[in-house]
Amino acid sequence: xxxxxxxxxxxxxxxxxxxxxxxxxxxxxxxxxxxxxxxxxxxxxxxxxxxxxxxxxxxxxxxxxxxxxxxxxxxxxxxxxxxxxxxxxxxxxxxxxxxxxxxxxxxxxxxxxxxxxxxxxxxxxxxxxxxxxxxxxxxxxxxxxxxxxxxxxxxxxxxxxxxxxxxxxxxxxxxxxxxxxxxxxxxxxxxxxxxxxxxxxxxxxxxxxxxxxxxxxxxxxxxxxxxxxxxxxxxxxxxxxxxxxxxxxxxxxxxxxxxx
Amino acid sequence: xxxxxxxxxxxxxxxxxxxxxxxxxxxxxxxxxxxxxxxxxxxxxxxxxxxxxxxxxxxxxxxxxxxxxxxxxxxxxxxxxxxxxxxxxxxxxxxxxxxxxxxxxxxxxxxxxxxxxxxxxxxxxxxxxxxxxxxxxxxxxxxxxxxxxxxxxxxxxxxxxxxxxxxxxxxxxxxxx
Numbered sequence: 001x002x003x004x005x006x007x008x009x010x011x012x013x014x015x016x017x018x019x020x021x022x023x024x025x026x027x028x029x030x031x032x033x034x035x036x037x038x039x040x041x042x043x044x045x046x047x048x049x050x051x052x053x054x055x056x057x058x059x060x061x062x063x064x065x066x067x068x069x070x071x072x073x074x075x076x077x078x079x080x081x082x083x084x085x086x087x088x089x090x091x092x093x094x095x096x097x098x099x100x101x102x103x104x105x106x107x108x109x110x111x112x113x114x115x116x117x118x119x120x121x122x123x124x125x126x127x128x129x130x131x132x133x134x135x136x137x138x139x140x141x142x143x144x145x146x147x148x149x150x151x152x153x154x155x156x157x158x159x160x161x162x163x164x165x166x167x168x169x170x171x172x173x174x175x176x177x178x179x180x181x182x183x184x185x186x187x188x189x190x191x192x193x194x195x196x197x198x199x200x201x202x203x204x205x206x207x208x209x210x211x212x213x214x215x216x217x218x219x220x221x222x223x224x225x226x227x228x229x230x231x232x233x234x235x236x237x238x239x240x241x242x243x244x245x246x247x248x249x250x251x252x253x254x255x256x257x258x259x260x
Numbered sequence: 261x262x263x264x265x266x267x268x269x270x271x272x273x274x275x276x277x278x279x280x281x282x283x284x285x286x287x288x289x290x291x292x293x294x295x296x297x298x299x300x301x302x303x304x305x306x307x308x309x310x311x312x313x314x315x316x317x318x319x320x321x322x323x324x325x326x327x328x329x330x331x332x333x334x335x336x337x338x339x340x341x342x343x344x345x346x347x348x349x350x351x352x353x354x355x356x357x358x359x360x361x362x363x364x365x366x367x368x369x370x371x372x373x374x375x376x377x378x379x380x381x382x383x384x385x386x387x388x389x390x391x392x393x394x395x396x397x398x399x400x401x402x403x404x405x406x407x408x409x410x411x412x413x414x415x416x417x418x419x420x421x422x423x424x425x426x427x428x429x430x431x432x433x434x435x436x437x
Binding site for chain 2: 169172200
């Protein structure tokens with residue numbers, strides 16, 4: 001994640017830190033994913049991380065070239081944002097597949113629920129895009145941030161639906177699935193708030209909003225790194241006590257089995 | 261436009277809060293597993309069967325005044341909804357509990373746990389539409405609804421817990437069901 005903003009002098013170090021550090025951490029995430037062969041299990045997430053690193057390298061290079069933060073940078077930024085958004089949807093789909101795949105009993109119900117949620121959220125996003133007043137600022141950026149807001153509604157809504165669904169059915173998550181979903185959910189919800197603010201604020205306001213978005217993204221990358229490094233529990237919360245022979249209940253059940 | 265921006269900011273913050281709360285729910289369930297017996301509520305299946313039995317309903321309909329019957333039937337349906345909620349709640353705890361057994365190296369234990377998970381999920385799925393229907397039936401005078409499958413599914417769950425208890429430490433949870 002990086003933003004098309006020429007940084008103010010006094011915020012230079014923080015701005016550059018938030019721009020560079022998450023991508024260095026993402027390189028670490030990719031390294032550990034490949035080392036632990038997690039990229040086979042999470043191909044879309046690996047692609048997402050790799051694309052974010054490439055995106056950073058290209059945009060950082062452009063900003064320090066003769067193009068600076070000009071139209072070439074802006075168009076590259078918007079194109080990469082589109083790619084990043086598409087891959088994030090694929091990552092959400094990957095998480096949904098992993099969680100539901102472990103529970104065939106609710107797999108179909110879960111997929112119906114997500115299809116329904118997607119349609120509902122899509123309608124809401126389109127409705128809001130149509131009803132929201134338009135800003136007079138630069139078209140490409142206004143369109144980008146409006147689209148970004150619609151995407152945030154969808155991604156945030158889908159991840160929340162996933163959490164609600166798995167909470168109701170007490171579904172257990174693989175630790176990396178959980179970490180990715182939390183990171184994505186936090187980022188999508190903050191982006192939902194900031195994309196609306198962006199269109200409204202002046203240059204300094206945008207610097208602050210951009211720093212908030214970049215800082216949040218940094219936290220999300222840290223969450224992902226933590227869960228990539230965290231070993232998967234082989235057997236979570238397995239009671240250590242010896243079997244408790246509930247003879248009375250067994251007896252009742254046996255009687256019932258014999259009767260039926 | 262200012263109001264719309266403000267609404268989006270609030271919605272974004274609420275979404276962030278929801279993500280944090282729902283995600284933390286994933287970890288708090290681990291505390292339930294440490295002492296599942298404390299969180300389980302006993303469900304009297306025979307009493308539940310009696311509550312939803314059409315013959316009982318018919319008997320009450322014949323022997324009570326219409327107004328009184330509606331009042332009693334409403335209370336019976338609300339009580340039935342409470343039973344289903346309690347059974348679904350127990351199923352959720354057992355689901356978490358069976359997750360540990362599902363990862364067992366013993367194939368028989370893992371298979372029993374898998375069956376328990378499937379039955380518990382079916383019960384929760386069924387409860388999802390049974391509870392609103394029971395409340396709806398309670399609101400409509402004279403309406404009846406007998407979710408007999410709940411009792412059968414709950415009994416299947418209890419049976420699976422007992423079976424699991426033969427192979428895996430169940431901390432006496434079958435006695436609490």
